[in-house]
Amino acid sequence: xxxxxxxxxxxxxxxxxxxxxxxxxxxxxxxxxxxxxxxxxxxxxxxxxxxxxxxxxxxxxxxxxxxxxxxxxxxxxxxxxxxxxxxxxxxxxxxxxxxxxxxxxxxxxxxxxxxxxxxxxxxxxxxxxxxxxxxxx
Amino acid sequence: xxxxxxxxxxxxxxxxxxxxxxxxxxxxxxxxxxxxxxxxxxxxxxxxxxxxxxxxxxxxxxxxxxxxxxxxxxxxxxxxxxxxxxxxxxxxxxxxxxxxxxxxxxxxxxxxxxxxxxxxxxxxxxxxxxxxxxxxxxxxxxxxxxxxxxxxxxxxxxxxxxxxxxxxxxxxxxxxxxxxxxxxxxxxxxxxxx
Amino acid sequence: xxxxxxxxxxxxxxxxxxxxxxxxxxxxxxxxxxxxxxxxxxxxxxxxxxxxxxxxxxxxxxxxxxxxxxxxxxxxxxxxxxxxxxxxxxxxxxxxxxxxxxxxxxxxxxxxxxxxxxxxxxxxxxxxxxxxxxxxxxxxxxxxxx
Numbered sequence: 001x002x003x004x005x006x007x008x009x010x011x012x013x014x015x016x017x018x019x020x021x022x023x024x025x026x027x028x029x030x031x032x033x034x035x036x037x038x039x040x041x042x043x044x045x046x047x048x049x050x051x052x053x054x055x056x057x058x059x060x061x062x063x064x065x066x067x068x069x070x071x072x073x074x075x076x077x078x079x080x081x082x083x084x085x086x087x088x089x090x091x092x093x094x095x096x097x098x099x100x101x102x103x104x105x106x107x108x109x110x111x112x113x114x115x116x117x118x119x120x121x122x123x124x125x126x127x128x129x130x131x132x133x134x135x136x137x
Numbered sequence: 138x139x140x141x142x143x144x145x146x147x148x149x150x151x152x153x154x155x156x157x158x159x160x161x162x163x164x165x166x167x168x169x170x171x172x173x174x175x176x177x178x179x180x181x182x183x184x185x186x187x188x189x190x191x192x193x194x195x196x197x198x199x200x201x202x203x204x205x206x207x208x209x210x211x212x213x214x215x216x217x218x219x220x221x222x223x224x225x226x227x228x229x230x231x232x233x234x235x236x237x238x239x240x241x242x243x244x245x246x247x248x249x250x251x252x253x254x255x256x257x258x259x260x261x262x263x264x265x266x267x268x269x270x271x272x273x274x275x276x277x278x279x280x281x282x283x284x285x286x287x288x289x290x291x292x293x294x295x296x297x298x299x300x301x302x303x304x305x306x307x308x309x310x311x312x313x314x315x316x317x318x319x320x321x322x323x324x325x326x327x328x329x330x331x
Numbered sequence: 332x333x334x335x336x337x338x339x340x341x342x343x344x345x346x347x348x349x350x351x352x353x354x355x356x357x358x359x360x361x362x363x364x365x366x367x368x369x370x371x372x373x374x375x376x377x378x379x380x381x382x383x384x385x386x387x388x389x390x391x392x393x394x395x396x397x398x399x400x401x402x403x404x405x406x407x408x409x410x411x412x413x414x415x416x417x418x419x420x421x422x423x424x425x426x427x428x429x430x431x432x433x434x435x436x437x438x439x440x441x442x443x444x445x446x447x448x449x450x451x452x453x454x455x456x457x458x459x460x461x462x463x464x465x466x467x468x469x470x471x472x473x474x475x476x477x
Contacts, residue, residue, distance in 0.1 A: 011140070012246025017238055018147045024234040025154040032226035035216040037163055037208055041170045044201070045154050048177045048193075055186045060255060061248030065185045066275040067364060068267060075250075077185040078259035079275040083284060085189050086276065087291040090369045090454060093196045093204075094298035097461045100208045101305040104468065107212040114217045187365040191357075195373040200458055203380055207465035270439045272362040280367065281443040281450075285426035288446070289411055292453050296408050299457030303401070306464035 015056050023049035034115035036103045040096060047092055054081045139183065146180050161216045163209050171202040188276045336385065343385040350378035358451050362440070368447040372454025380462050388466045400460045407453025414445045 026049060029042025058078035066079035107113050110121055153173045160166055174197025181190035245252035262279050270278045280288055358371035383391035414426070421430040428442025429435040 008246065012249065013241055013244065015143070015247045016241035016244055018151070020234050020237045020241065021151060022154055023237070024230045025151065025158065027233065028226060028230045029158055031229060032223075033158070033216065034219065035163070037205065037212070038157075038166060038216055041157060041166055041205070044170060044197075045157070045173060048173065048197070051189070051193075052177065052180060052184075055181055055184045055189060056247060057252070057254050058186070058259070059184045059248050060250045063185060063250075065187045065365075066263065067187070068273040068275065076263050076275065078255055079262055079279050080259045081254075082186045082189050082276045083279045083287075085186070086192050086280065086367075086369060087288060089189065089192045089196050090373070091291055091294045091298075093201055093373075094295045094457060094461075096201060097204050098298045098301045098305075100204055101302045101461075101464065103208055104211045104465070105305055113212050117217075188367065188370075191365045191370050192373070195370050195377065199377045200373055200380075203384070204461065204465060207462070210470040211465070211468050269436075270443070271436045272440070272443065274362055274364060274366075276365075277361050277367050277443065277447070281446045282426075282428060282439055285415070285442075285446060288450065289415070289426070292408055292411055292450055295457050296404060296453055299404050299453075299460050302461045302464050306468060307397070307460075 016053065019049050019053045019056070022052070036106065036113040036115065037100075040099050040103070043099075044092070044096060051085045051088065054085050057081055143180070143183055146176055146183070150176050150180070161218070163214050163216060164206075166216075167202055167205040167209065170205070171198050174198045174201065188274075339385050343381055347378055347382050350381065351375060354378060358447065359444075361447055362443065368450030369454055371447075372451040373458060375451070375455045376458035376462070379459055383462065383466065388463070392463070395459065397460075397463060400456050400463065403452055403456035404460060407449045407451070407456065409449075410452065411446055411449030414442055414449070418442070 023046055026042045026044070026046030029045065030039050033039060033042065058081035060075060060077050063075040063077045066076040066082065068074075068076075103113055106118065110118050112118060112121075150173065153169050153176065157166055157169050157173070160169070174193055177197065178190040178194040181187075181193060245254075249255075262283060263275055266272070266275045266278045270282055272278050354371050354375035354377075357366035357374055358368060361367035361371070379391060379395065382394075414428070414431075416425070418427050418429075418431060419425050423430045426442075426446075428438045431438035431441045
């Protein structure tokens with residue numbers, strides 16, 4: 001009895017844990033990699049894992065896709081998460097495009113898309129500005 | 138059968154994601170992110186979300202790859218080798234993951250028909266769509282009619298993001314005679330002139 | 332320029348038409364099967380983007396100039412919001428389609444059609460505008476460097 005409950009619990013929650021693994025892989029790319037394009041790819045992976053989590057909440061076992069078949073006994077999965085995520089995907093690509101556009105502009109003014117080089121450049125610029133202010137005084 | 142297929146998809150998804158972590162060539166990274174999207178679309182089909190799968194395949198596999206390739210063409214094609222590997226990001230990620238997994242322990246079982254999310258408003262939409270709106274695809278009915286206001290907001294977000302990209306990249310916001318920023322050759326007006 | 336990628340060029344010529352047709356099918360069949368304005372807009376834009384990648388951006392710009400795209404971006408949102416305003420003028424709530432036609436169900440069908448068209452137009456135009464913006468910049472890599 002106890003064992004049966006454990007198996008059911010494991011099988012019923014395993015998908016959530018797998019989503020968390022995917023989410024954390026995306027998160028790791030965002031935190032640990034300095035390349036801005038790769039950060040965007042990491043964010044997309046994170047985002048896709050969140051989408052999967054939402055969709056899995058709406059799933060009912062034995063149900064079918066929420067398109068009316070005419071059979072009155074048919075069980076449908078919950079359509080609400082589908083609607084939310086469908087629009088979220090398109091909004092996601094629009095914001096991704098905005099991020100990519102920012103990357104292109106950053107590359108034009110810094111000549112690099114690596115985070116540490118951009119910071120280095122900013123620090124040097126700051127030192128130069130300070131020295132110039134010192135001279136002016 | 139369904140569980141075996143789901144697990145197989147998951148293994149492929151995680152393998153793709155981990156490959157993206159380690160690969161340095163950005164071209165390969167972009168291609169793998171397209172593969173990731175298509176696998177995600179398959180997973181959405183397994184979870185009955187056909188509309189979402191359709192969108193993910195068209196957007197993630199199509200447009201997103203094109204835009205990322207465009208970005209690579211305008212910037213760099215390899216990622217710089219990190220100077221030293223730090224354990225701090227890994228620790229943060231593991232900690233966050235542990236907290237999230239702790240949070241899932243109270244969630245209802247996957248596919249359970251009496252989960253709180255299935256009780257409230259979803260069944261109402263399913264029951265009312267044939268009499269109120271009479272279109273077979275419930276997702277379209279909810280998207281365009283019951284929650285039309287939300288969708289209007291989403292369209293405005295897409296509109297605004299499009300405006301942002303046009304202003305950032307098409308040079309419409311640049312006054313005539315302003316010099317180009319560093320790294321841009323002057324011959325780009327050949328395409329932009331009209 | 333015209334002498335290489337022969338296979339790509341021939342296949343693109345064959346595929347562009349069916350892709351656009353499929354986009355229209357997805358747009359107008361969204362009530363009955365999977366699909367709708369969001370997906371149709373993306374697919375329709377992909378048809379043009381494929382043409383632009385394989386042939387040239389200049390040809391594509393001649394086909395659909397920037398100013399048309401910029402107008403379409405706004406037109407979709409206006410069509411969507413305008414449908415809501417019309418239903419308000421007819422005495423119902425904002426985006427309540429019941430009074431748009433003779434019967435409530437007919438009104439809902441018409442409202443969904445208009446709203447989905449608005450979504451499709453905006454998504455299509457935004458995707459194409461974003462592609463124009465990225466592809467219109469001078470690349471920093473040569474073709475051989477890939």
